[in-house]
Amino acid sequence: xxxxxxxxxSDAAQIQRVYASAGAYAGSLQLxxxxxxxxxxxxxxxxxxxxxxxxxxxxxxxxxxGLRLETKQRxxxxxxxxxxxxxxxxxxxxxxxLLTELLNLSDNWLHVLRVELTVFCDNAAAIHxxxxxxxxxxxxxxxxxxxxxxxxxxxxxxxLHPQQPxxxxxxx
Numbered sequence: 001x002x003x004x005x006x007x008x009x010s011d012a013a014q015i016q017r018v019y020a021s022a023g024a025y026a027g028s029l030q031l032x033x034x035x036x037x038x039x040x041x042x043x044x045x046x047x048x049x050x051x052x053x054x055x056x057x058x059x060x061x062x063x064x065x066g067l068r069l070e071t072k073q074r075x076x077x078x079x080x081x082x083x084x085x086x087x088x089x090x091x092x093x094x095x096x097x098l099l100t101e102l103l104n105l106s107d108n109w110l111h112v113l114r115v116e117l118t119v120f121c122d123n124a125a126a127i128h129x130x131x132x133x134x135x136x137x138x139x140x141x142x143x144x145x146x147x148x149x150x151x152x153x154x155x156x157x158x159x160l161h162p163q164q165p166x167x168x169x170x171x172x
Contacts (some may be wrong), residue, residue, distance in 0.1 A: 002097040005123075007052040007064065014061035015054065021087035027123050028084055029145055049168035051110075053101060055085075055094045062089040065098030066086040067106060067115070077113040079106055097128045103133060103159075113161050118144065121153045 007015065016036045019025050025032055040123075046052060055063035063085040070078040079091055081102060085094045106112035118141065119126050135157040143151035 001059070002062075002093055003056045004053050004065075004097050004101045005056065007043060007054045009040055009043045011061055012036050015039045015043075015064055018061060018064060018084055018086045022029055022085045023087040023090065026147055027120060027126065028082070030084075043071055051102070051105060053098060055089075055098050057089065057092075057094070062086045063094040063098055065095075065102050067110070067112075069110065069112070077111070079110065079112045079115050081115050081117040090125060095126070096132075099129065099133050101139055107161055113164060114158055116156070116158045118154045118156055120144075120147070121155055127155065127157075130157055130159075134162065135158060 013036045016034050016039045019028070019030050019034045019039075020032075022032075022049060025034070026028070026042065043052070049069040050066060051068075052064060052066040054061045055065070062108055065081070065083040070076055070080070074088040081099075082096060083098055085098075103115065106115050115135075117130065117135065119130065121127075121140065136159070137155045137157050139156045141154045141166055144154040
């Protein structure tokens with residue numbers, strides 16, 4: 001069973017282990033060999049625009065998922081999504097549990113209309129997961145990031161709120 005909760009500073013060592021997995025850092029823009037101190041600092045410095053959740057199985061953190069709200073006024077309806085799952089837990093419902101909770105937050109609590117993400121084009125499992133939740137490929141970033149000595153392409157994907165809230169017209 002997967003339990004999802006908000007990340008805490010005391011989770012840094014377990015989050016570091018998730019991103020020490022070769023697949024987890026290769027699927028993200030993380031570098032190999034992340035330090036616990038780096039994760040402690042990230043968790044300490046997270047702002048009100050950030051939501052970072054962890055997926056827990058049998059007391060161990062096996063994945064993370066986050067939303068970052070845009071701060072520019074004209075993009076205040078947008079959040080960027082990011083996820084990472086420990087290699088030993090891929091294909092076991094961790095991503096589904098994280099996306100379910102993150103999209104519940106974005107749709108029902110954070111006034112988000114558009115959720116965006118980037119995913120490497122060869123990450124078929126993640127692309128399948130995102131499509132299952134209504135994300136669509138909007139474009140391709142050629143040579144987006146250096147990964148394992150080669151430049152890799154990524155897709156830009158986005159999902160609009162399923163019942164798009166209307167913005168009330170301003171009175172003149």
